[in-house]
Amino acid sequence: MPEPQPAAQFVDLRQQHDATLLGMWVFLATEVLFFGGLILAYCVYRFGNPDGFAEAARHTRIVIGTINTAVLLTSSFLVAWAVTVARLGQGKIAGMLMWIAALLGVLFLALKGVEYAKEYGEHLVPGLNFAFAGPQEPSVYLFFSFYFVATGLHALHVAIGIVVLAVIGLQAWRRHYSDRYHAPITVAGLYWHFVDVIWIFLFALIYLPGRAS
Amino acid sequence: MKHWQPPRELLLSWLGLLALLGLTVAGAYQPLGVFNTGLALAIALGKALIVAFVFMELRGSNRLTVAFASAGFFWLAIMLWLTFSDYLTRPT
DSSP, X not given: XXXXXXXXXXXXXXXXXXXXXXXXXXXHHHHHHHHHHHHHHHHHHHHHOXXXXXXXXXXXXXXHHHHHHHHHHHHHHHHHHHHHHHHTTOXXXXXXXXXXXXHHHHHHHHHHHHHXXXXXXXXXXXXXXXXXXXXXXXXXXXXXXXXXXXXXXXXXXXXXXXXXXXXXXXXXXXXXXXXXXXXXHHHHHXXXXXXXXXXXXXXXXXXXXXXXX | OGGGSXXXXXXXXXXXXXXXXXXXXXXXXXXXXXXXXXHHHHHHHHHHHHIIIIITOGGGOOHHHHHHHHHHHHHHHHHHHHHHHHHTTSOO
């Protein structure tokens, strides 16, 4: 493996690394914009229909949601671990950890699919087969509109992340990263952790309301 | 061959995150009235901060990086604040 060299505009690898990290954080800021708009809409409609949203939230599958949260938290741990050992030259181990994290991402999507199928069976899919008996029907419709858009877009981000983890994991396995050069695996980790953070908030807003009644 | 093991901070952070997950689910079933929402969001914020500062390594980063990382959330806070200063002050 030849010595990695900084791109022409950078003085050294360290400066390139710092610029790469800042660039990734700027991208993640745009992701905050992206999901932030959805979160705002949710907050406004929940504020206006607290009982309706609580009723709707009770129809979400908290067991699947909780397992999925644990799955993503664990995958983030594995990715952080992988980034650390990649810097110590343990490429093979880093690669394996990234691939296991990617598989956990696949598990997340599989569980999400099971969940969507159940919700389809219960006629909770707005625009497809929505039917809800009860006075809170308009609020439940709003809640599940948000639910499918937000978790669907999040799932798309997870799917992209799985590919990123798998490719970067392969590069790590091939010992592309070291103490001198590890920006790609670091920013891949940042993306995955951010997808995890989004889910942490979606979980709190979607699965937890209305459980105490 | 200790180089393959996860640093203690990572392991403890992961366990802490799982513990907070258990706490937030258990807390959701307690009848706390209006505080259920606040509790859930506070715990979510705690989990997010652990992921951001430990996993995403903001803990060891320079101030410029932390400023860039905070920018999006700062914007979101303003948007939520301005929106709810409307809704919360409307006469019923």
